[in-house]
Amino acid sequence: MAMEKELFYAFGPHKISSNDVFYTTHLSFAFVNLRPVLPVHVLVCPKREVKRFADLTIDETNDLWTIAHKISAPLQTYHKASSLTFTIQDGPQAGQSVAHVHIHIVPRKVGDYERNDDIYDAIDDNDKKLKQNMDLDIERKDRSPEERAQEAEEYRKIFL
Numbered sequence: 001m002a003m004e005k006e007l008f009y010a011f012g013p014h015k016i017s018s019n020d021v022f023y024t025t026h027l028s029f030a031f032v033n034l035r036p037v038l039p040v041h042v043l044v045c046p047k048r049e050v051k052r053f054a055d056l057t058i059d060e061t062n063d064l065w066t067i068a069h070k071i072s073a074p075l076q077t078y079h080k081a082s083s084l085t086f087t088i089q090d091g092p093q094a095g096q097s098v099a100h101v102h103i104h105i106v107p108r109k110v111g112d113y114e115r116n117d118d119i120y121d122a123i124d125d126n127d128k129k130l131k132q133n134m135d136l137d138i139e140r141k142d143r144s145p146e147e148r149a150q151e152a153e154e155y156r157k158i159f160l
Contacts, residue, residue, distance in 0.1 A: 010049050012100035020148045022155035023071055027063040030071055032151045034142050037122040038106055040079045042155075044068050045102040053090045053101050068103050074158045081107030085119050095124035 007018035009029055016031050023030040027048070033041040044067050046060045056064070072084050085106040089096040104123055113119050143151075 009045075009047065010100070011043075011045055011102070012049065012098040014098065017145065017149070019145065020152050022152040023067060023159055025063055025067060027060050028067050030067055032143075032148045032155070034148065036106075036143075037119060038108070038112055040075060040081070040107045042071070042075065042105050043102045044071070044105065045100060050101050051099040053088060056101060064101070064103060068105060071155075071159065072105055072107075075105070075155070076107045078155075078158060079107045081109050083108040087120065087123060089124065 008015040009018065009021060009031070010016075011031075016029075020034075021029050021031045022042075024047075028044060028046050030042055030044045033043060044064055046056060046064060048060065050056050050060065053061075068086060072086070075081075076084055085104070085108055087104045087106075088101065090101070106119065106123075108119070113122070
């Protein structure tokens with residue numbers, strides 16, 4: 001029996017395993033985060049490597065936000081969250097560390113951060129540390145491929 005070859009999606013210079021991807025269209029994909037700022041933190045990204053938001057086509061822009069819209073409410077419900085944070089860091093001075101447009105979607109719960117807007121610092125800090133050296137972040141460790149694949153599989157079932 002021939003083994004299936006693992007597929008990868010480009011995310012800037014990084015390769016995202018198809019095992020981590022839980023939703024795709026012809027233009028975009030949604031995947032679980034290697035190092036989430038909260039237990040649930042997913043990303044939506046165009047398949048074409050596009051560095052800045054203004055460089056997306058109208059179709060890509062619509063597709064990214066359509067996926068974000070489609071997956072957000074079910075993820076919020078699944079995780080019994082009360083709110084959602086959507087964020088895009090567009091360019092290095094905005095905290096973008098992976099030069100590939102992506103939307104962070106984070107289901108939120110009461111008290112998940114002392115100050116509600118601290119999540120933006122956490123996302124910025126998380127992205128900077130990921131870019132520098134992943135083992136510098138003591139509080140948030142990389143999740144194993146198995147953990148990420150299991151989470152993505154749970155989400156795939158939601159969107160069947």
